[in-house]
Amino acid sequence: MNEAKDMTANPAPLGLLGFGMTTVLLNFHNAGFYPLDSMILAMGIFYGGLAQLIAGIMEWKKGNTFGTTAFASYGVFWLTLVGLIILPKTSLGFAGPDKQTMGIFLALWGVFTLAMFVGTLRLNKALQVVFGSLVVLFFLLAIGDGFNAQSVTTIAGYEGILCGASALYAAMAQVLNEVYGATVLPLGPVKKR
Numbered sequence: 001m002n003e004a005k006d007m008t009a010n011p012a013p014l015g016l017l018g019f020g021m022t023t024v025l026l027n028f029h030n031a032g033f034y035p036l037d038s039m040i041l042a043m044g045i046f047y048g049g050l051a052q053l054i055a056g057i058m059e060w061k062k063g064n065t066f067g068t069t070a071f072a073s074y075g076v077f078w079l080t081l082v083g084l085i086i087l088p089k090t091s092l093g094f095a096g097p098d099k100q101t102m103g104i105f106l107a108l109w110g111v112f113t114l115a116m117f118v119g120t121l122r123l124n125k126a127l128q129v130v131f132g133s134l135v136v137l138f139f140l141l142a143i144g145d146g147f148n149a150q151s152v153t154t155i156a157g158y159e160g161i162l163c164g165a166s167a168l169y170a171a172m173a174q175v176l177n178e179v180y181g182a183t184v185l186p187l188g189p190v191k192k193r
Contacts, residue, residue: 008062010178013171015055015071016130020167022048022078023137023160030141031157041082048078066119077109103146110138125188126170133163 022043029036056072084105088096097105117131137160144153173185 006062008058010174011055011058011062011071012067013174015052015059015067015075016167016171016174018047018049018051018055019071019074020164020171023164023167025164027137027157027160027164029157030153030160032154033157036085041085044078044082049075049082050079051075052078066116066123070116073112099145099148103142103144105142106138106145107142110135110142113138122190122192124190126166126173127187129166130163130170133159133166137163 022040025040025043028034029040052071052075054075056068056070056075059067059071084097084102087094113131113135117128117135120127120131137156140152140156140159143149144151144156169185170187173187176184177187
């Protein structure tokens with residue numbers, strides 16, 4: 001009996017790039033380099049949101065529960081975040097979240113990310129850096145918003161730039177390693193027991 005060979009592409013670089021680039025841009029804002037504008041919101045909708053959601057669906061097709069859960073969840077996170085920013089500015093009459101509520105929202109994502117970080121302990125060191133730094137980012141942002149502590153949000157911005165950059169590295173490592181058929185950029189494989 002012939003077994004079908006999976007010929008579908010690896011969707012992880014797409015998801016990691018959508019996450020990484022959007023995270024870097026938003027955290028340049030959080031660090032105070034420029035105001036929140038349509039560039040960040042559009043990236044949140046299309047690359048951070050839709051591209052990650054597509055990557056999550058592609059991971060499902062490959063049977064990767066971790067990838068499906070991560071990319072689909074963070075894709076919807078970006079869409080939700082943009083909705084929380086845009087909906088109060090429409091004529092629909094929706095109120096925006098207050099600072100404390102936003103802190104709870106971000107803390108809940110921090111708890112989710114902590115659980116996902118535990119999953120990376122079986123994957124590779126590059127993803128451990130991405131998810132570990134994302135845990136720190138969510139909790140810093142939760143503290144910054146929840147306690148209206150702008151200095152903490154600014155620190156989160158710098159940490160978020162590093163988090164996003166680590167996702168860009170992990171994405172490009174996977175692309176280049178596959179293209180060259182060799183380790184061009186190491187991911188730091190983890191020994192599985």
